[in-house]
Amino acid sequence: MNNPQTYDALVIGGGATGGGAALDLALRGLHVALVERADLTDGTSGRYHGLLHSGGRYAVRDPESARECIEENRILRRILPHAIEDTGGLFVATPDDDPAYADTWVAACRACGIETEEISIGQMLKAEPALNPASTRAFRVPDASCDSFDVLSALAAAVQALGGTVLTYHEVVGLHLADGRVVGATLRNRRTGEEQRIDAAVTINAAGAWAGQIAAMAGCPVTVRPNKGTMVAMAYRFVNTIINRCHLPGDGDILVPVGTVAVIGTTSVNVPDPNVTSTEAWEIERMLDEGEKLVPGFSQVRALRAWAGVRPLYEEGGSAQGREAKRTFAVLDHSQRDGVAGLVTVVGGKFTTYRLMAERAVDVACAQLGVTTACQTQEFVVPDVRTPSERPKPHHLGLRLAEVEEAAADRRTPPNALICECELVTRKDVERAVSAHPDVVAPWVLDDLRRDLRLGMGPCQGGFCGYRATGILHELGQVDAGQATAALADFAQRRWKGMQPLLWGQNLRQALLDEQIYRGILGLEK
Amino acid sequence: MTYTPELLEDIRRTADLCVKCNICTTACPVLPTTNLFPGPKYVGPQAQRFRDPTQPSPDHSLDYCSGCGVCTQVCPHGVKVMEINTAAKAEMRTERLRKTPLDPKLWRDTIFGYNEALGQVGGLVAPLTNFLMNFGPARMIAEKTLGIDHRAPLPRFHFRKFRGWFFGQHQREKAPTPPGAPKVAYFHGCATEHYEQSVGRAIVAVLEHNGFEVLLPEQNCCGLPMQSNGNFAGARRYANALLRKLAPYAGQGIPIVVGGTSCGLELKSDYREILGIHTAEARIVAEQVYDISEFLWLLHEGGRLKTDFRDQGGRYIPVHTSCHQKLHRIGRPALDLLGLVPGLTVEEMGIDCCGITGTYGYKHEKYDIAQQVGQPLFDKLRASGVDQAICDNETCRWNIARSSGLQVVHTMQVLAEAYGVAEG
Numbered sequence: 001m002n003n004p005q006t007y008d009a010l011v012i013g014g015g016a017t018g019g020g021a022a023l024d025l026a027l028r029g030l031h032v033a034l035v036e037r038a039d040l041t042d043g044t045s046g047r048y049h050g051l052l053h054s055g056g057r058y059a060v061r062d063p064e065s066a067r068e069c070i071e072e073n074r075i076l077r078r079i080l081p082h083a084i085e086d087t088g089g090l091f092v093a094t095p096d097d098d099p100a101y102a103d104t105w106v107a108a109c110r111a112c113g114i115e116t117e118e119i120s121i122g123q124m125l126k127a128e129p130a131l132n133p134a135s136t137r138a139f140r141v142p143d144a145s146c147d148s149f150d151v152l153s154a155l156a157a158a159v160q161a162l163g164g165t166v167l168t169y170h171e172v173v174g175l176h177l178a179d180g181r182v183v184g185a186t187l188r189n190r191r192t193g194e195e196q197r198i199d200a201a202v203t204i205n206a207a208g209a210w211a212g213q214i215a216a217m218a219g220c221p222v223t224v225r226p227n228k229g230t231m232v233a234m235a236y237r238f239v240n241t242i243i244n245r246c247h248l249p250g251d252g253d254i255l256v257p258v259g260t261v262a263v264i265g266t267t268s269v270n271v272p273d274p275n276v277t278s279t280e281a282w283e284i285e286r287m288l289d290e291g292e293k294l295v296p297g298f299s300q301v302r303a304l305r306a307w308a309g310v311r312p313l314y315e316e317g318g319s320a321q322g323r324e325a326k327r328t329f330a331v332l333d334h335s336q337r338d339g340v341a342g343l344v345t346v347v348g349g350k351f352t353t354y355r356l357m358a359e360r361a362v363d364v365a366c367a368q369l370g371v372t373t374a375c376q377t378q379e380f381v382v383p384d385v386r387t388p389s390e391r392p393k394p395h396h397l398g399l400r401l402a403e404v405e406e407a408a409a410d411r412r413t414p415p416n417a418l419i420c421e422c423e424l425v426t427r428k429d430v431e432r433a434v435s436a437h438p439d440v441v442a443p444w445v446l447d448d449l450r451r452d453l454r455l456g457m458g459p460c461q462g463g464f465c466g467y468r469a470t471g472i473l474h475e476l477g478q479v480d481a482g483q484a485t486a487a488l489a490d491f492a493q494r495r496w497k498g499m500q501p502l503l504w505g506q507n508l509r510q511a512l513l514d515e516q517i518y519r520g521i522l523g524l525e526k
Numbered sequence: 527m528t529y530t531p532e533l534l535e536d537i538r539r540t541a542d543l544c545v546k547c548n549i550c551t552t553a554c555p556v557l558p559t560t561n562l563f564p565g566p567k568y569v570g571p572q573a574q575r576f577r578d579p580t581q582p583s584p585d586h587s588l589d590y591c592s593g594c595g596v597c598t599q600v601c602p603h604g605v606k607v608m609e610i611n612t613a614a615k616a617e618m619r620t621e622r623l624r625k626t627p628l629d630p631k632l633w634r635d636t637i638f639g640y641n642e643a644l645g646q647v648g649g650l651v652a653p654l655t656n657f658l659m660n661f662g663p664a665r666m667i668a669e670k671t672l673g674i675d676h677r678a679p680l681p682r683f684h685f686r687k688f689r690g691w692f693f694g695q696h697q698r699e700k701a702p703t704p705p706g707a708p709k710v711a712y713f714h715g716c717a718t719e720h721y722e723q724s725v726g727r728a729i730v731a732v733l734e735h736n737g738f739e740v741l742l743p744e745q746n747c748c749g750l751p752m753q754s755n756g757n758f759a760g761a762r763r764y765a766n767a768l769l770r771k772l773a774p775y776a777g778q779g780i781p782i783v784v785g786g787t788s789c790g791l792e793l794k795s796d797y798r799e800i801l802g803i804h805t806a807e808a809r810i811v812a813e814q815v816y817d818i819s820e821f822l823w824l825l826h827e828g829g830r831l832k833t834d835f836r837d838q839g840g841r842y843i844p845v846h847t848s849c850h851q852k853l854h855r856i857g858r859p860a861l862d863l864l865g866l867v868p869g870l871t872v873e874e875m876g877i878d879c880c881g882i883t884g885t886y887g888y889k890h891e892k893y894d895i896a897q898q899v900g901q902p903l904f905d906k907l908r909a910s911g912v913d914q915a916i917c918d919n920e921t922c923r924w925n926i927a928r929s930s931g932l933q934v935v936h937t938m939q940v941l942a943e944a945y946g947v948a949e950g
Contacts, residue, residue, distance in 0.1 A: 129530045235542050236529040240580075260575045295529070302542050398584030401576035405585045408564070418564075421546060421572055458575070460546040509603065510545045 007033045007165070009365060010185060010200035012172050012214055014038075015045035016148060016351050018206035019155035020358030020377065025204075026162035027380055028366060028373040033198055034159060035187055037171035037210075039448045040152040044208050045351060046451065047277065047309030049231050049256045049263040051242055052076060052146040053352040054089055056116070056139075057249055058327055059108035065327040066112040068353045073142060075355060075378055082384035083150035087257060089143025089242040090124065091116070092135050094293045097247040099136045105246060106139070116141055130238045130295045143242040145256055148351060149451045150386065157385040169442065170196075175203065175217040175343070182218050182334075182342035191442045202365045205345040206358075209274035209312040215345050220338040222345055226274040227311040227322055229266030230283040232502070235302035235459055237397060238262045238295050245294065249323055251283075252290030259423070260397065260458065261304060264291045268311075268322040277308045279501045302506050304459055305498035314348035329353065331360045333368075341368060400424050419472070420465035422458020429453050430472050440473065441483050446491035462495040463514035467522060485524070492518045537606040537799045538613055544571035544605045550597035555879040556590065559898040563590035566597035570607035574614070583618045590892065591615070592883040592899070593754050594849040608853075609800050612753065619756030631889075634672040638885040639752035639760055645720025648683040655683040675893035679882075679928035681721035681920075688719045688726040692742050696727075700734065707739040710821075711775040711782045715789040716747050717920035725935075727949055728942040729785050729818055735947045736825065736832050741780065744771050748792040749801070754884045758801060765797050769807040776814035783818045785936060787851035787919045788884065790817045794854065817851065819918070819937055823859035826866070835944040838869035843940065844910050845872050846903060846926060848919035849879050860918060860937040867944045872916065877903040880917070882925035897929065904930040916940060 007030075011022045014036025022034035036042065055069030077084055093099050109116045117140040124131060124138035131138075156166045169190040176184045176197070184199035205214045208224075215222040237257045245253035256263045267283045284306055291298035313325045320326065329349030335341040346361035359375045366373070404424050407416055416426045433452045434440055442448075446469055449455050455469060456462030466488055474484040492514070499511045518524045533539050550566040551557060557565045569588040576584050588611060597607035622632055637644070648655040658664040665676035710733055718726035733740050749764030772782055772793075784790035793815040797803045816824070825831040847858055864872040880900040881887050887896030907915055907930040915932045917923045927934040942948040 235575075236533075237578075238529040240578075297529075297533075301529070301539075397578045398576045398581050400584075401573055402582070402584035405587060409586060418568070421568065422575070424576075459542075459544065464546050464548075506543050506545065506603070513545050513547060 004184060004197035004199045005033070005165075007031050007198060007200045008202070008369070009033075010035065010198055010203045011206055012185070012203065013043070013206035013208055013210070014040040014152065014156075014166070014168060015043050015206065015208050016041075016151060016155075016354035017208065017346055017349070017357045017361075018204070019152050019159070020354045021204050021206050021346070021361055022159045022164060022166070023155050023162075023380075023382070024358045024362040024375055024377045025365070026159050026164045027376040028362065028371060030371065032159060032164040033167065033200065034156065034164065035167045035170045035172060035185070035198070037169070037190065039168050039444070039451060040156055040166075041148050041451060043210070044309045044312060045148045045152065045354075047231075047307055048148065048351050049254060049265040050145050050147060050258045051254060051256050051352075052084060052144040053350060054141040054143045055112055055114050056089070056091055056105070056109055056141045056143070057244060057254075059112050059114060060105055061248065062326050062328070063108065063112050065350065065353075066108070066114065068328065068356055069350065070112060070114045070142070072353045072356050073144070076146070076352070077144065079355075079377070079379070079381050080146070080151055080154065081381070082386070083147050083154060085145040085147075087143065087145045087241050089141040089244060090128065091139045091141060091244045091246040092124065092131060092294065093137040093246040094132050095134045095136065096293050097136075097245055101248070102137045102139070102246050109141070114141060128239050128241055128243070131243065132294055132296055137246060139246065141244075143244070145242060145258060146351070147258075153452070154382045154385050158382050161383075169439065169444070172214060172217070175214070177218060177340070180340060182340060191439060201342065202369055203343050204361050204365055205343060206361065208347065209310045211312060211345050211347045215332075215334070215343070218334065218340050218343050220332075220334045220340055220343065220345070222332065222347065223314075224274075224347055225313040225321070225325070226271050226276075227313045227325070228269045228271045228276060228308050229311060230279045230287065230306060230308045231263050231265035232284060232287045232306045233258070233261045233263050233304045234291070234298070235304055236262060238298065243294055245290075252287045255291065255294055259454065270321060271310060274310045274312070277310065279306045279308050281501065283308075284501050302459065303502045304507065305457075305461060306501040307498050312347050329357045329360075331357070331364055333364045335368060344368070419468045420453070420455045420458065422460055422465075423454040423456075425453045425455050425465065427472065430455070430469050431476065434473055434476055440478050443483070443486040443490040445473065445479075445487050446470065447494050450491075456491065456495055460510055461499050461514065462491055463510065463517055466491050466495070467517070488518075488522070489524050492524060536802070537609040538574060540604055540606045541571035541574035541610055543603045545603055546572075547602070549600050549602060550605075550607055553596050553600040553878070555594060555596060555881070555899045556592050556895060560590065560895050563587060563895075566591065566607045566611070569614070570597065570610045571605050574610055577614060577617070579617065583614070583621045585614075585618075588614055588618060590895070592879070592881070592886040592892070592896070594879045594883045595853045596849055596878050599849075599852055606799060609796075612800050615756045616753075616758040630671055631673050634674060634889065635755040636757065637672070638888065639755045639757045641751045642716045642747035645683065645716050649685060649687070649720055652683040652685050659683075669890050673890040674888055675890040678888040678893060679924040681717065681924055684720065684723070686723070688714055688723045689742060691723060691727065692730065696730065703739045704737065707737055709741055709780050710738045711741045711743050711772070711780050713743070713745055713748075713772065713782055713784045713789065713793070713815075715745075715784070715786045715920075717786060722920065724939060725785055728936065728938040729783070731942045731947040731949070732822070732938050732945060733783070735945050736822075736830075741775065743775055743782075746771070748789045750788055750792045750796070751885060753792070753796065753800060754886075762801050762803060765792075765801055765803055765808075769797070769803070769805065769811055772811045773807040776810045780814065781821060782811065782815045783821045784815060785818050785918070785938065787817060787848050787854065790815060791850045791853055817854055817856060817859065817918075819860040819863055820854065820856045823862050826863070832945070833866055835867045836946055838867055838944060840869055840871075842871045842873070842910075842912055843914055843916055844907055844912065845874050845916040846877065846880060846922065847874055848917060848922045849883065851918055860916070863941060864916075864937060867941070870940075870944065875903055875906050877906065880922045880926050880929075882921050884921055887921075887925060896925075900925065900929060907932050
């Protein structure tokens with residue numbers, strides 16, 4: 001093991017909360033390391049449907065979460081403008097929903113400070129012609145769509161710009177205690193197996209659904225209840241607004257436009273292990289059935305991919321399950337709670353409230369360190385690290401194509417081949433992302449590029465871009481043939497996982513074609 | 527793509543069926559000739575995912591799709607690639623009209639859409655029109671101002687029209703119609719009316735020789751030139767007017783035969799699939815429309831086609847089946863019919879496209895592309911050593927004639943000759 005590196009603060013977990021905590025600490029002048037066992041957003045943050053909540057969803061049953069959501073919603077729009085698409089949101093009472101609930105809901109929203117505006121069904125259909133015309137009521141709310149890959153890229157870059165360290169694919173395998181105090185951690189490089197030690201005056205455990213396992217390393221009992229939610233990406237961007245069913249939160253009642261697709265979610269299933277992200281047939285069926293209630297014809301179009309994320313539900317001393325459990329968060333000061341200083345766990349909450357969670361956790365950590373600098377993340381606009389060519393602003397469906405077209409029409413630049421045709425990722429995009437990747441020989445490199453570029457996220461699910469990107473990877477010279485093949489196999493397998501639950505109709509044909517390409521032509525084996 | 531429940535019935539929805547297999551990319555005749563066109567998959571099902579009628583049209587390269595429809599023919603998954611492209615071109619034109627209404631190319635595209643009116647007006651002063659059309663400096667001016675390539679094959683204009691012949695001289699001179707003769711309505715289209723009477727006369731002769739009473743419904747342009755130049759509103763006006771004129775015939779169960787393969791396709795499927803006209807009239811007309819060769823071959827299969835052909839004494843004629851004829855999905859009835867003629871050998875050249883695709887090859891910026899697409903066909907025809915070829919589509923015929931130097935005729939002209947009923 002190398003000599004330990006020393007930091008003021010160590011943050012465990014490269015999700016939104018961890019990224020937010022690392023930036024918060026760095027902005028308060030602390031030397032910080034952020035560690036993540038896989039890629040940034042690999043846990044729950046990268047497996048949500050992309051909804052920046054207005055809070056409306058929780059107003060009736062969980063007003064505290066609702067208030068947090070609307071306040072943070074306003075802040076995030078200000079500090080992460082490049083990652084947020086201001087789609088607005090609608091709460092719609094379909095014929096399957098009790099129209100009377102809407103009045104209860106409006107009153108609850110008012111009490112939480114969430115603006116709602118009722119519109120006629122005619123106005124609703126004008127704005128969103130795909131919605132069920134038999135709907136009875138519709139309300140506008142300030143929901144938005146938010147890309148967590150963009151958010152984490154920006155947070156990590158900001159942390160690094162402030163002198164911090166970001167280590168992905170480094171798993172915490174042990175916490176070090178000295179005199180009843182957590183003083184650092186041992187990390188294992190997931191690819192090489194090498195271990196290294198990091199010393200830090202304080203450690204923030206932002207491991208989300210895995211927070212219990214981290215806390216246990218310091219002997220602190222934290223019972224996170226992992227709760228799985230399944231989502232399905234459909235081939236059409238059915239709507240340009242986020243659509244919520246106006247009823248008590250249930251399964252499959254949120255539809256989010258994301259790029260060229262729409263994502264419907266979710267289910268709520270308690271799972272024993274946060275690593276369980278497989279989807280079940282009934283969950284897919286439920287999504288399609290519920291989607292049909294919102295959008296007639298929904299289930300007849302192609303479902304591209306299914307996946308699941310695991311919510312880190314937590315209530316100190318509580319026992320509520322699933323949808324009954326509050327979506328608020330808890331900051332656990334283990335020095336007071338368990339007599340273990342130097343460790344703060346932050347758990348529960350929502351993507352929307354990540355910044356607030358980070359702020360509260362860092363407040364506690366700073367109190368332990370005697371640092372009195374105030375939090376600055378409410379005002380700090382996180383710089384956009386993706387060049388305009390990678391993510392145009394403001395977001396709208398056609399811009400990506402318009403940009404590729406513009407580049408192609410410009411005769412001064414050499415032709416820039418499309419590598420991922422579904423998501424319009426060019427050769428230059430891939431080359432740039434490869435050169436920015438910290439560890440290109442890792443077998444998961446293509447999946448990391450996917451999060452950077454949306455490579456392989458369209459209808460063919462990597463059937464054609466996978467081998468092209470692999471070719472570029474190899475051509476650039478840092479990856480040998482065996483490593484390139486391993487990367488391709490890894491990518492194909494991961495893409496297959498999300499297609500597997502949706503093997504009917506055209507997606508089945510697509511899967512068989514992809515399989516023939518990878519196993520038949522290229523001879524890849526599982 | 528903005529989704530509506532109606533979209534499930536719309537051809538644009540077929541973009542969803544694409545599995546990216548690239549079969550269309552491989553088959554596209556335009557793609558290998560230019561870097562300006564990224565291929566049918568790219569501008570079709572792929573780009574369709576990024577189009578939203580409420581937002582600006584994102585792409586320009588679409589303009590280089592020639593609309594030949596080879597992509598639609600070869601797609602094994604049912605993606606209506608050419609139809610998707612045509613619909614997107616219309617959106618693009620609407621936007622360009624708004625943004626750059628003075629762009630001469632837009633004017634040119636508009637003019638091309640009015641080819642029926644061109645035939646009418648040009649015909650009034652036919653000698654002058656023909657002079658100007660063949661006068662180099664005038665053509666250069668048209669190229670510089672409107673972008674109509676000076677080398678593109680323009681037809682000859684005529685004072686005298688096909689309908690004038692049919693209702694005048696022909697009615698006076700033809701043999702009396704036998705009582706109880708089956709009726710057939712003939713949609714001749716603009717080209718026969720204004721430029722190529724001989725095709726119409728041959729069709730009438732062949733039908734009458736087979737005992738039909740040929741009816742000539744009142745008619746107007748089918749709207750295809752407007753449709754392919756992105757003017758859907760104009761195309762729909764033409765379409766609905768024509769449907770009103772043809773529906774009474776179709777309603778009586780009178781078959782409607784068409785000589786031009788593109789006009790026929792328009793009536794059979796484009797009205798519904800591309801222009802979205804789902805009226806009862808559109809349906810009953812589509813059910814009664816036949817390509818002339820298709821109609822005669824069905825007649826033959828029913829044992830009712832006369833086969834009193836004269837022996838052609840070992841004549842050989844190469845044939846180019848137009849792209850739009852292939853899109854009828856009726857096999858190759860023209861080749862089948864010609865195969866009945868003793869002493870005549872016909873050979874399908876097996877080249878996808880001659881390049882012109884309606885008005886595409888007339889456009890200056892696309893002329894070279896179109897010529898490159900057609901080059902293998904022109905070469906093959908020239909190498910055949912004969913001086914006559916067959917093609918059933920008007921602009922293809924003119925293009926092949928001009929580019930290969932062969933005389934190019936319609937199947938029915940050869941058939942009429944073989945029956946011994948051709949005039950002069």
